Amino acid sequence: xxxxxxxxxMDIPKRRQIISIHNEVEQLVSQSGVxxxxxxxxxxxxxASVFINDNESGLHADYDRWLEQLAPFDAxxxxxxxxxxxxxxxEDNADAHHxxxxxGREVVVAITDxxxxxxxxxxxxxxxxxxxxxxxxxxxxxxx
Amino acid sequence: xxxxxxxxxMDIPKRRQIISIHNEVEQLVSQSGVxxxxxxxxxxxxxASVFINDNESGLHADYDRWLEQLAPFDAxxxxxxxxxxxxxxxEDNADAHHxxxxxGREVVVAITDxxxxxxxxxxxxxxxxxxxxxxxxxxxxxxx
Amino acid sequence: xxxxxxxxxMDIPKRRQIISIHNEVEQLVSQSGVxxxxxxxxxxxxxASVFINDNESGLHADYDRWLEQLAPFDAxxxxxxxxxxxxxxxEDNADAHHxxxxxGREVVVAITDxxxxxxxxxxxxxxxxxxxxxxxxxxxxxxx
Numbered sequence: 497x498x499x500x501x502x503x504x505x506m507d508i509p510k511r512r513q514i515i516s517i518h519n520e521v522e523q524l525v526s527q528s529g530v531x532x533x534x535x536x537x538x539x540x541x542x543x544a545s546v547f548i549n550d551n552e553s554g555l556h557a558d559y560d561r562w563l564e565q566l567a568p569f570d571a572x573x574x575x576x577x578x579x580x581x582x583x584x585x586x587e588d589n590a591d592a593h594h595x596x597x598x599x600g601r602e603v604v605v606a607i608t609d610x611x612x613x614x615x616x617x618x619x620x621x622x623x624x625x626x627x628x629x630x631x632x633x634x635x636x637x638x639x640x
Numbered sequence: 641x642x643x644x645x646x647x648x649x650m651d652i653p654k655r656r657q658i659i660s661i662h663n664e665v666e667q668l669v670s671q672s673g674v675x676x677x678x679x680x681x682x683x684x685x686x687x688a689s690v691f692i693n694d695n696e697s698g699l700h701a702d703y704d705r706w707l708e709q710l711a712p713f714d715a716x717x718x719x720x721x722x723x724x725x726x727x728x729x730x731e732d733n734a735d736a737h738h739x740x741x742x743x744g745r746e747v748v749v750a751i752t753d754x755x756x757x758x759x760x761x762x763x764x765x766x767x768x769x770x771x772x773x774x775x776x777x778x779x780x781x782x783x784x
Numbered sequence: 785x786x787x788x789x790x791x792x793x794m795d796i797p798k799r800r801q802i803i804s805i806h807n808e809v810e811q812l813v814s815q816s817g818v819x820x821x822x823x824x825x826x827x828x829x830x831x832a833s834v835f836i837n838d839n840e841s842g843l844h845a846d847y848d849r850w851l852e853q854l855a856p857f858d859a860x861x862x863x864x865x866x867x868x869x870x871x872x873x874x875e876d877n878a879d880a881h882h883x884x885x886x887x888g889r890e891v892v893v894a895i896t897d898x899x900x901x902x903x904x905x906x907x908x909x910x911x912x913x914x915x916x917x918x919x920x921x922x923x924x925x926x927x928x
Contacts, residue, residue, distance in 0.1 A: 497928045499820040501896050532643040536892050540903030542837045548745055549686045554725030555737055581842030593843055597887055601836055604680050604748055604892055606780035608645050615684030636894035640641050676787040692889055693830045698869030699881055748824050748892055750924035752789050759828030784785045
């Protein structure tokens with residue numbers, strides 16, 4: 497069995513942003529030498545997501561508006577006025593913990609013939625929901 | 641290590657439909673000869689999901705109504721009137737890209753003693769959100 | 785290749801509750817002897833989730849309130865008055881099948897140097913949406 501383990505560092509200057517990590521993951525699969533296996537890509541922080549969808553900026557803006565409707569940002573800590581109990585810890589990012597559950601923590605992608613085995617439009621993204629600091633993504637490849 | 645890789649082709653005549661792919665996946669696990677391992681099943685298209693839940697038609701109708709509330713179909717491209725920016729690309733399927741994020745891209749199922757290791761009611765489904773054309777599901781099995 | 789397979793039994797006295805299973809999973813990784821690999825943790829029942837997020841009770845209460853808004857409990861079976869068709873089967877847990885899709889069925893965690901490879905705040909939880917009976921979680925570890 498061959499494995500490759502790599503942490504990718506991100507530092508997004510905005511609170512929320514979608515960033516392609518597709519090329520980085522492709523290169524790591526190539527480096528790993530794995531011909532047949534699985535590639536796990538996950539956010540190592542709990543206010544961010546890794547997901548696969550379309551590389552289209554209009555859709556990304558749609559997601560952002562939609563997630564803000566489903567789990568609005570509110571720095572307050574009173575649920576009666578739209579706040580979150582989590583923010584009583586001194587954080588203002590409770591909405592980010594919710595948005596990440598919709599978009600997911602991780603993707604697992606097959607490797608076949610030494611390459612990511614993806615459909616025609618599948619593209620791997622990192623979704624930052626509480627940026628402005630250094631955070632990590634994990635890529636773990638196993639196979640042979 | 642043993643592996644099996646198989647693309648299943650779907651062609652759903654309706655826009656949205658839930659289809660069991662359980663037996664197909666079970667047969668592939670059996671074919672693979674893997675006794676102990678993992679089975680990844682994922683939609684290869686970004687307007688469809690693979691998920692595990694109940695094989696009960698009432699629940700499936702409930703899901704459909706619920707997803708339509710969370711991310712309504714609208715072919716328009718003006719967010720102010722319920723449309724999606726994504727539809728400015730000429731598509732009418734932005735809602736499908738949203739619904740798929742709720743239901744998920746993939747499932748990873750354990751294989752034990754040569755069989756899918758599932759709970760009593762776990763059943764594997766494909767959820768098409770933008771059908772009426774040929775699309776693929778990937779099954780990737782690794783183990784020994 | 786080494787593997788470890790373990791079913792964890794849960795019996796939650798309430799309908800809904802979030803329970804840490806982090807230590808149990810850590811111990812199984814240690815027992816497995818796997819240095820480099822993947823650890824799948826999934827609910828074996830379709831009205832429960834396994835997820836990774838913050839070990840903070842305020843956030844857990846926020847999740848519960850949020851999920852109740854997205855998919856309210858209603859024992860009825862008439863969609864026109866907030867019920868679910870699924871409850872015509874005699875069940876009252878249709879909401880639980882919906883909540884579980886938001887929070888997810890499973891997590892896949894990397895194992896590196898014989899330990900779960902997690903970010904600083906990642907913590908593994910079981911989320912019961914329809915408790916008061918015995919249910920199982922599966923831990924499957926593969927690697928070498």
